[in-house]
Amino acid sequence: MSDHEEQPANRLRKELPAEVPPSPSASGDGDPGEARPERSGLTGRQRLLKGLWPPRLTRAQLIVALLLFGLGFGLAVQVASNSDSDSALRGARQEDLVRILDELDDRTQRLEDEKQGLEKQRDELENSSDQAEEARKQTLEKERQLGILAGTVAAQGPGITVTIEDTKGTVEADMLLDAIQELRAAGAEAIQVNGVRVVAGTYLADADNSVSVDGNKINAPYRFQVIGEPQDLEPALNIPGGVVQTLEKEQATVTVERSSKIVVDALRAAERPDYARSSSQ
Amino acid sequence: MIAVLGLVVGVVVGLLVRPEVPAAVEPYLPIAVVAALDAVFGGLRAMLDGIFDDKVFVVSFLSNVVVAALIVFLGDKLGVGAQLSTGVVVVLGIRIFSNAAAIRRHVFRA
Structure with missing residues (x-):
């Protein structure tokens, strides 16, 4: 993959991250990259500053800028598309999608059951209130009839x-x-x-x-x-x-x-x- | 400097334009971004080491992205896409960390 650790001279693959502090001894090919600064008389920091300022419009800079532009672009696009809530499922894999779908089905089923229960309850309540209304009407009717018998209402x-x-x-x-x-x-x-x-x-x-x-x-x-x-x-x-x-x-x-x-x-x-x-x- | 400007401009354009990511590219974009990040950190470290070479950077950048996408593609075809992308991200993450450690040593001398 990234082969910058390679020494341009011999193109030998350098060992992965040199976690050891830069050793002053540049002997052998164990740490050639780290040994260079001493040779050229520049530290990494100085080289970084030199690279940053003044800007140089070279072909290398332009190409690297182009690549970094692509990286920044991709990064921003990915972050933006990830933060869109509606496209949260877009990047998901098939098995994840299947699992989510199953969960949604279960949830739908549960909610459906709950809805049926509530509807049943509602029907019962409606019926009982209908019955109460009916009973009230009958009571009123009976009261009128009895009132006629008892003489409390006109007839x-x-x-x-x-x-x-x-x-x-x-x-x-x-x-x-x-x-x-x-x-x-x-x-x-x-x-x-x-x-x-x-x-x-x-x-x-x-x-x-x-x-x-x-x-x-x-x-x-x-x-x-x-x-x-x-x-x-x-x-x-x-x-x-x-x-x-x-x-x-x-x-x-x-x-x-x-x-x-x-x-x-x-x-x-x-x-x-x-x-x-x-x-x- | 121009390179840093390029990165900034890329981020700004990406945020402003908000292009629709094609469905075919979708699974590979995040991995490709991580791979490119790895290449960039490697390049930065090489620059601090004084061995930066733009040709190597370009090749490694592109090959990083392509190989990462290829691994994910292959993983998807084999049915182990999720695991393979996790693996790729782990490996790239380790590399980024070690490169960052080297950069840190250069910049802060610690």
Whole structure:
């Protein structure tokens, strides 16, 4: 390779680096290169300075400059291309590339697995939130239905209006209770009488010349607004020996009107039971 | 002096131009650079020794580069490219170190 250690005179290959300090004795061909400085009377340092200054424009200098230009160029190009991050793989050998590719495949696989797991989790969460939403809707719906039964919400729908005129004052609480029970048996879903909502716990009592419903005195005429199937409710009142006939026997007049829209808007406060607690959950 | 200027200009041009290294040359460039560095250090040492000869320098420079590239090429063909280039770099590194030691002895007398 570099043969500058060669002695130009005899072209014998010199031994590799002479690590021993330059010996003053120039005898033999053991260290001819090192012996020269003494002979020419110049030290290496002086020769270096002389070579550097003044610049000499010789053919040798130009050729060496050309070669060094090539070296500097290659060095810079290599350093630049190595420091480019995107071309980090360019100089890599085939086996390295294969290994890197394998690692990337493994990594891709791992990430894919992770992605699937996360997607599954996401689906589960979405499902559960859907289910929660559905349960909430059902609960709301149930609350409305129960509210109609408990009288805490207003209701509207087809039904009948029953008006009982009691000019003689003969109608008593038990007759109205009979009417209510008959209506319930016929499928009445919401009932109010003279602005009082009739619910499960409603009681009726006689109160001098009139009737009290849940403690609210109501006077004739008694006006029942009932939501239910009109075709069921009306015949239930009109059956022979039924509510209407019994009342008419007592000199009261009863009118039953079907309507496609009855509004039951009398409300009742929801009362929290003192002792009974829900046993479901 | 001109030679040092040549080196500096080469580095500057290489950094400024940033040429695309052809794929065929790519594996050999780093080894060639190291081999050329070895030749340059050898030349510097020869100059300090007073035995510098430009013809020898040119031949050794070029042959260094060619042989280094050839070894890597051969190694790639034999499937031991990585190991051979490591070996070449190690050998050249040792030579550069020993040349640098000789230069140091000349320049600093130590």
